[in-house]
Amino acid sequence: MDNTLLKSRLEELLADAGFPINPQYLEVVVPHEKYHDFCILLKTSHDLLFDYLISLTAVDWNDHFMIVCHITSTRYRHTLIVKTRLDDRAEPLVETVSDIWSVAVVFGFNPERIGDWHPTKKRIEPNENIILLRNPLTIHLQQNGNKKYYKRVSF
Numbered sequence: 001m002d003n004t005l006l007k008s009r010l011e012e013l014l015a016d017a018g019f020p021i022n023p024q025y026l027e028v029v030v031p032h033e034k035y036h037d038f039c040i041l042l043k044t045s046h047d048l049l050f051d052y053l054i055s056l057t058a059v060d061w062n063d064h065f066m067i068v069c070h071i072t073s074t075r076y077r078h079t080l081i082v083k084t085r086l087d088d089r090a091e092p093l094v095e096t097v098s099d100i101w102s103v104a105v106v107f108g109f110n111p112e113r114i115g116d117w118h119p120t121k122k123r124i125e126p127n128e129n130i131i132l133l134r135n136p137l138t139i140h141l142q143q144n145g146n147k148k149y150y151k152r153v154s155f
Helices: 003-013 035-044
Strands: 026-030 052-060 065-072 079-086 140-143 146-149
Touching: 003 026, 003 035, 035 065, 035 079
Parallel strands: 026 079
Antiparallel strands: 052 065, 065 079, 140 146
16 A cells, blocks of 8 residues: 555544655654554554554654654555643643554553653553563663662563
8 A cells, every 4th residue: 555545544544644744664753642542543543554563662852742643554554653741731631552563562662651851741651660581581661760669571
């Protein structure tokens, strides 16, 4: 599916989505209230099947935060950038996508950990005490002067 067809399909799913111009990948900006439900549709729609989360990050602009999610379909080979804007800097809130793409809970792609670097908060809290690693070790994270310790888990 080329970007023109993909864009028209996404417009059917969410009429109030915005599509900024990007020369490489199709971008869609969704309201943060519809972000989680829209991501579920992207993964479960049989003609889209965005089944792999490439990256997840938060961008701190001066007046807002932007959550940026790169996803791809391994079946159809199309890639999409999904963004949502958080205007409330005092109490930014967005639902996690870790229940949609399991790779989101791996350290480095973890939306719950965005709050350590950016003051975003989340609505759904999976178990933050366990990080799966190939070799058992303990990770120490510094947050606001307090250390957080994560359990050891091995395969």
